[in-house]
Amino acid sequence: MGNLMKKNIIAMLCSVSVMYISAQTNALAQDATSESPNSCIWCHQEIGDELAEPIVAMEHDAHASKGLSCVDCHGGDPTAGFDEDETAAMNPAKGYIGVPSRKEIPQFCARCHSDPNYMRKYNPRVSTDQYDRYKTSIHGQKLAQGDSKVATCVDCHGAHGVFEVNDPRAKVFAINIPQTCGNCHSDSDYMDGYGISTRQVDDFKKGVHGIALLEKGDQAAPACNDCHGNHGAVPPGVPSIGFVCGQCHLNNSELFRSSPHMQAFAEEELPECETCHSNHDIEPPTDSMIGIGDESMCIDCHSEGSTGFEVAEILHAKIDTLKQNIVEADSLVAVASRAGMEVSEAVFSLSDANQSLIKSRTMAHALSVERLDEVTKEGNTQANSALSIGIAALDELQFRRKGLALSLVFIFVLAVGVYMKIREVDKRMDV
Ligand code: HEC
Ligand code: HEC
Ligand code: HEC
Ligand code: HEC
Ligand code: HEC
Ligand code: HEC
Ligand code: HEC
Ligand code: HEC
Ligand code: HEC
Structure with missing residues (x-):
């Protein structure tokens, strides 16, 4: 046996024992479907710093809890590379995709999430329409046109450390949503040049819904996504605002539709509820808002004698x-x-x-x-x-x-x- 070969065997034995230890200490390294060790985690852990951050972030992750690991998203060969040759593991010939660009992210996630056959194996009731809906949203349309500043899947869910949507730690958990959207929509530098105001989150916090959701913890109150949609984030648009509000305020919506304002507002292209209540900064209504007093909103449009x-x-x-x-x-x-x-x-x-x-x-x-x-x-x-x-x-x-x-x-x-x-x-x- 040549010296080189001996060295290789020793190196391999060392690798295997390190591999064994990290497999014991890190649950992620154990692929749920097989007992085989995982070179991606082993090596990234070894190198540490930024390359190991995904491992820590994934300790409480919806994907990890279903037995998915680095390779399921990034591809490659998790059985190769124990000889410290990362190219063997991160090998495009073995399906290594690497890191998607922002523009590629929706397809990257949709590879699984739009595949009903795949998803049903993990959760028979999960919906697989996120990508289709996303493509119809302003975010999705603008991304397709090459604007990578709009929200993609990872901005709302994260990439490593994706929580189930009803987990209070999730970025899309109701009380965290305003912050998640606000990361961009409240940042006037980031939103510079779009001609969209950056007041939505601040206004929302001041209004009845924001106070109910964020201060009283009332989860019946809407967060941004309840009016704008989860994946089809678009402004509701003038004709459909009444329906958006009517999801929860059914009686107000039906009565409005039976009133003379229904047709009048449609003709003047006035948004239904928003015209009187606004959209984000909704004030608690009072009796003085109706009538002919100073605080009445009726006299904004109706003058004496009408x-x-x-x-x-x-x-x-x-x-x-x-x-x-x-x-x-x-x-x-x-x-x-x-x-x-x-x-x-x-x-x-x-x-x-x-x-x-x-x-x-x-x-x-x-x-x-x-x-x-x-x-x-x-x-x-x-x-x-x-x-x-x-x-x-x-x-x-x-x-x-x-x-x-x-x-x-x-x-x-x-x-x-x-x-x-x-x-x-x-x-x-x-x-
Ligand atoms: C032997 C060590 C080693 C192994 C095994 C290894 N990696 Fe890496 N990985 C690295 C190093 C070093 C880098 C940073 C340099 C680079 O990008 O090549 C890296 C970078 C990455 C990146 C970021 C690439 C980028 O473009 O920024 C991803 C994603 C990644 N690895 C995934 C994997 C996956 C998935 C596996 C298992 C199939 C794996 N790695 C196995 C060492 C390793
Ligand atoms: C659910 C899919 C998914 C899984 C599982 C996953 N990644 Fe990633 N990873 C991504 C995406 C998406 C990005 C790009 C993130 C971005 O652009 O913000 C990324 C980026 C990276 C990067 C580049 C630096 C960074 O953090 O943005 C590295 C390195 C990396 N992943 C390593 C890993 C390792 C190691 C594992 C396993 C512990 C892993 N990933 C598991 C989806 C995943
Ligand atoms: C603008 C923010 C945003 C973007 C972009 C986004 N999501 Fe979501 N996503 C949400 C919200 C909000 C929910 C629902 C949370 C709830 O039900 O409480 C959600 C729910 C989900 C769910 C749980 C099942 C469901 O449909 O309710 C999955 C899976 C999901 N998203 C995947 C994706 C994928 C894949 C992409 C990219 C194609 C994506 N999301 C893009 C905000 C977003
Ligand atoms: C390799 C396939 C695969 C890829 C790629 C993938 N996911 Fe998943 N994802 C799953 C599976 C499987 C589940 C668990 C299904 C479940 O429990 O509902 C899941 C669960 C989720 C959940 C939790 C849904 C819930 O029930 O609350 C979210 C959110 C999510 N993924 C977002 C993403 C995002 C964002 C990306 C891209 C960065 C992505 N996924 C990429 C397979 C994948
Ligand atoms: C990563 C940054 C980012 C995040 C996070 C984000 N957005 Fe956006 N959003 C944008 C950008 C940039 C635009 C502007 C696109 C354009 O009009 O060209 C936009 C556009 C919109 C529009 C259309 C505005 C209009 O009048 O054209 C709505 C509505 C919207 N976002 C709602 C949301 C909601 C709700 C959330 C949270 C669930 C959210 N966004 C999260 C970046 C983001
Ligand atoms: C009660 C319903 C509701 C909630 C909650 C809500 N919005 Fe809106 N939003 C609207 C309506 C209605 C419009 C106006 C649409 C129109 O006039 O076409 C709008 C418009 C927008 C616009 C377009 C630009 C503008 O200001 O007109 C953005 C961006 C936006 N909302 C983001 C958000 C964010 C971020 C949140 C959470 C902090 C949020 N919205 C919460 C109903 C809502
Ligand atoms: C997801 C459900 C939901 C949606 C959608 C919704 N609301 Fe609300 N709204 C609530 C809840 C819950 C409260 C009670 C908050 C509280 O505790 O004060 C409320 C309170 C109000 C109030 C104050 C009522 C009072 O007596 O103080 C007004 C006005 C109002 N909403 C108008 C609207 C308008 C206008 C829209 C559409 C642009 C809308 N809401 C959309 C759930 C919703
Ligand atoms: C012409 C103006 C106007 C329009 C349009 C309007 N409202 Fe109101 N709304 C008022 C006034 C004024 C009050 C206060 C009445 C009082 O307190 O005496 C009020 C009170 C409310 C309240 C609190 C009282 C209650 O019913 O619980 C809610 C909720 C509400 N409106 C929702 C809506 C919704 C949803 C729409 C759209 C379908 C809508 N409003 C359209 C003027 C309007
Ligand atoms: C944004 C403008 C606007 C506001 C605010 C408004 N209205 Fe109207 N209203 C109209 C228009 C436009 C019509 C149809 C033309 C007309 O008859 O004046 C109308 C019609 C009416 C009618 C039917 C009139 C008829 O001739 O049969 C009544 C009643 C009415 N409004 C009451 C109210 C009350 C009460 C308020 C306050 C709670 C109010 N309006 C607030 C714009 C408004």
């Missing part, structure tokens, strides 16, 4: 009257309750009246005095009923108080009488 103006005034008056009736009944019932009177029925009626008030604010979107009337009438009936119960309870309280006062007077007179009697008896005894 039907819109008159209707606005009536709608506001009806909602306001119901609100006042509830306030009045509520304060009276509260006094009776504090005095210990039984007013549970009034509390129920008030709760119903409040429900009507909430409904009336939704019903206002129909712009119909008659339809609003149905809701406020019901509410006023309940509020009046609570009011009557409150008044009756306070009357009863007065009556009881009078009764108490009367009996106190009676007791006092009696006590005085007894006292006088005792004195009289005492005097007689003295004599």
Whole structure:
């Protein structure tokens, strides 16, 4: 045996033992489908620094957890290269693809994700339409035209360290989405030259949805993708905004569609809900937004003398009257309750009246005095009923108080009488 050959054998034995140790210490090195060691991980770990970063990042990764490894994405031969010859492992002839350019990334991921036969082996219910949808998005269209600054799969999911979408650590987990989109959309240098504002994330954070999602942790509130789509990220477009909002605000959407604004807004190309509420910085609506007061939005488009103006005034008056009736009944019932009177029925009626008030604010979107009337009438009936119960309870309280006062007077007179009697008896005894 020549010296060179001996050296080679020793080197190989060393490699195998190092390989064995790293296989033991690193779960990734164990291909789930075979027990064979993995040269990609072994060598990259050895070299360390940047080349080892993917290994660390992949410790909690949706791909690794299904037994996929470097070679499944990058290709190559994970059984070669233990002799420290990386070209044997990273060999194009053995299917090594290397690192995709930004433009190639969607196809790189779609190789598996658009292949139903492949994906079904891992998860029978997973969808395989991400790439097709992505191609229809502004991001996808612009990438195809050669703009590599738009979002590709890795900008929203990562490459090493891709989490399942419902994992709170995922870049696409609801509360992380604004940050993920904001990495580009809030960066005015990065977005320079596109003519798109960079305020969306800041505006969203100030609006009702951002506060609900990010401050209250209410995951029923939309993140960017709920309105823009996951993979088909496009502005909803004027005609479809009502549908976007209507996914969650079904009643508002239906009432709007039954209102005279439906046709009028379509003709003027005004976006449905956005015209009054805006899209990102949605303020909490108030009753003063309807009507003819300073804060009303109706008077922006309807001037005095028009039907819109008159209707606005009536709608506001009806909602306001119901609100006042509830306030009045509520304060009276509260006094009776504090005095210990039984007013549970009034509390129920008030709760119903409040429900009507909430409904009336939704019903206002129909712009119909008659339809609003149905809701406020019901509410006023309940509020009046609570009011009557409150008044009756306070009357009863007065009556009881009078009764108490009367009996106190009676007791006092009696006590005085007894006292006088005792004195009289005492005097007689003295004599
Ligand atoms: C014997 C050591 C060794 C082995 C085995 C090895 N690599 Fe590498 N790898 C390297 C070195 C060194 C570099 C950096 C120099 C280069 O790009 O060739 C690198 C770079 C890479 C890169 C980045 C290339 C780029 O263009 O930036 C990828 C991707 C990669 N390796 C994947 C793999 C995969 C997949 C395997 C297993 C099939 C593998 N490597 C096996 C040593 C190795
Ligand atoms: C889910 C597919 C996938 C898997 C699995 C994967 N990579 Fe990558 N890798 C990519 C993509 C995509 C890029 C390009 C990233 C980019 O452009 O931001 C990349 C880039 C790289 C690079 C270039 C430097 C960098 O980090 O961008 C190296 C080196 C690399 N991968 C090594 C590995 C190693 C080693 C493994 C196994 C531990 C591995 N990759 C597993 C998809 C994958
Ligand atoms: C602009 C950001 C963005 C881009 C670009 C993007 N995704 Fe997604 N992706 C998402 C969001 C958001 C979700 C859904 C998260 C959820 O359901 O909560 C998602 C979900 C997924 C899922 C889970 C299954 C599903 O469809 O709901 C897969 C798989 C996926 N994306 C792969 C890809 C691939 C492959 C690409 C590139 C072709 C890509 N994504 C591009 C944002 C993006
Ligand atoms: C070699 C095939 C393959 C490639 C290439 C690949 N994936 Fe995957 N991916 C899978 C498999 C298999 C799963 C697990 C399926 C599952 O559990 O739903 C998965 C899961 C995912 C998930 C989690 C889906 C969920 O259920 O929450 C996301 C997100 C994802 N991949 C994104 C990507 C991105 C981004 C790329 C490109 C950088 C990519 N994948 C490349 C095969 C691949
Ligand atoms: C890697 C950077 C990047 C990320 C991350 C990103 N985008 Fe974009 N996006 C862009 C760029 C650049 C454009 C401009 C394309 C153009 O109009 O030419 C764009 C365009 C858009 C547009 C179209 C704007 C218009 O009026 O033309 C929408 C909508 C959009 N992105 C939404 C999103 C959402 C939602 C997310 C997060 C889920 C997101 N983007 C994540 C870079 C990004
Ligand atoms: C409640 C729904 C909704 C949410 C949530 C939402 N958007 Fe929008 N977004 C819209 C509507 C509606 C438009 C306007 C479309 C139009 O007028 O054609 C829009 C427009 C855009 C545009 C185009 C440029 C502009 O400002 O008009 C971008 C980019 C954008 N949104 C990004 C985002 C990002 C990033 C987030 C998350 C922080 C987000 N959006 C959250 C509904 C939403
Ligand atoms: C994914 C579901 C979802 C979508 C889509 C959605 N919203 Fe919302 N919206 C909510 C939730 C949940 C709340 C309650 C937030 C809270 O706790 O205050 C809310 C609150 C509101 C409020 C405040 C209600 C109040 O009583 O304070 C307005 C106004 C509103 N949304 C308008 C819109 C508009 C306009 C759109 C479309 C551009 C839209 N929403 C899209 C779920 C959604
Ligand atoms: C962005 C402009 C705009 C805003 C804001 C607006 N409207 Fe209108 N409205 C219109 C247009 C346009 C029409 C159709 C032309 C017309 O009759 O004035 C219309 C029609 C109406 C009609 C039907 C009028 C008729 O002749 O039958 C009523 C009622 C109405 N609006 C009430 C309201 C109320 C109440 C508000 C406030 C909550 C409001 N509008 C806010 C633009 C607007
Ligand atoms: C003409 C202006 C206008 C349009 C268009 C409009 N709204 Fe409103 N919206 C209002 C006003 C004014 C209020 C406040 C009513 C109140 O508090 O008395 C309101 C209140 C709301 C509320 C809170 C009350 C409730 O119903 O829970 C939601 C949610 C809402 N709007 C969603 C929408 C959606 C979704 C659309 C589109 C389908 C839409 N709005 C279209 C003016 C409008």
